[in-house]
Amino acid sequence: MNFRFQLMFILLLLITGCGSTHVIRSETKVIALVTAETAAVDSAVYYMIEPYRIAIAVNMDETIGETEKAMERAQPEGLLGNFVADACMSVAEKYYYPEDNVKIDFCLMNNGGLRAPLPQGKITRRNIFELMPLENSLTVLTLKGETVEKVLTFVAVKGGMPVSKIKMQIRDTAAINIEVAGKSFDREKNYRMVTSDYLANGGDGLFFLSAAVKREDLNMKVRDALLEYIGGLTKAGKKISAKAEGRITYAP
Numbered sequence: 001m002n003f004r005f006q007l008m009f010i011l012l013l014l015i016t017g018c019g020s021t022h023v024i025r026s027e028t029k030v031i032a033l034v035t036a037e038t039a040a041v042d043s044a045v046y047y048m049i050e051p052y053r054i055a056i057a058v059n060m061d062e063t064i065g066e067t068e069k070a071m072e073r074a075q076p077e078g079l080l081g082n083f084v085a086d087a088c089m090s091v092a093e094k095y096y097y098p099e100d101n102v103k104i105d106f107c108l109m110n111n112g113g114l115r116a117p118l119p120q121g122k123i124t125r126r127n128i129f130e131l132m133p134l135e136n137s138l139t140v141l142t143l144k145g146e147t148v149e150k151v152l153t154f155v156a157v158k159g160g161m162p163v164s165k166i167k168m169q170i171r172d173t174a175a176i177n178i179e180v181a182g183k184s185f186d187r188e189k190n191y192r193m194v195t196s197d198y199l200a201n202g203g204d205g206l207f208f209l210s211a212a213v214k215r216e217d218l219n220m221k222v223r224d225a226l227l228e229y230i231g232g233l234t235k236a237g238k239k240i241s242a243k244a245e246g247r248i249t250y251a252p
Contacts, residue, residue, distance in 0.1 A: 080242070161248075
């Protein structure tokens, strides 16, 4: 297969590869597509692709919002994690229509999925792709209280994870003084949690999520949820913001 056909094959993959595939690990490798040996032969292919490359670059560098301050990952609680969890929670609530009308109680995400911080000031679409380059989607799990207890113990062992509508303290490796959606945690109750399909599939060691009473995939990429949430803020004239609210703290 000569270089021209290789390049056209790569382009075809880029165009058709945006389906429901979920990437759980990514590696970056720089490949020289145009070299001294191929430039003369494949200049036609280069000029065919160049307008699309420019259009994509313009789209990626479009300003979509503005942050009040820089956001980074942190434990037990961080601004970036709070923002992502709140954004996913908000968008999931918008698109989740359960037959029993029971709403989502809380959101859990993982720090490992947040690949880049958000700088202070103007935010572009590229920033969000760098933050969330993986193709993970939102999933709603109905969990027994005992499973939620395992989830929050896991969060405590990890030293904190991005959450929304959860408040808890960590003592040693135990989760204590837990509140879910503003109410004391009830081990005898079922809860609904929105998370990524990566975690729902047992990623990061959350294998016990396979015990979910029910699983409902929302067909919404986490990255798309972030873009939609930011778009809503910008349209309303608001900046992207997050606060450290003591969602997860260490008990004295």
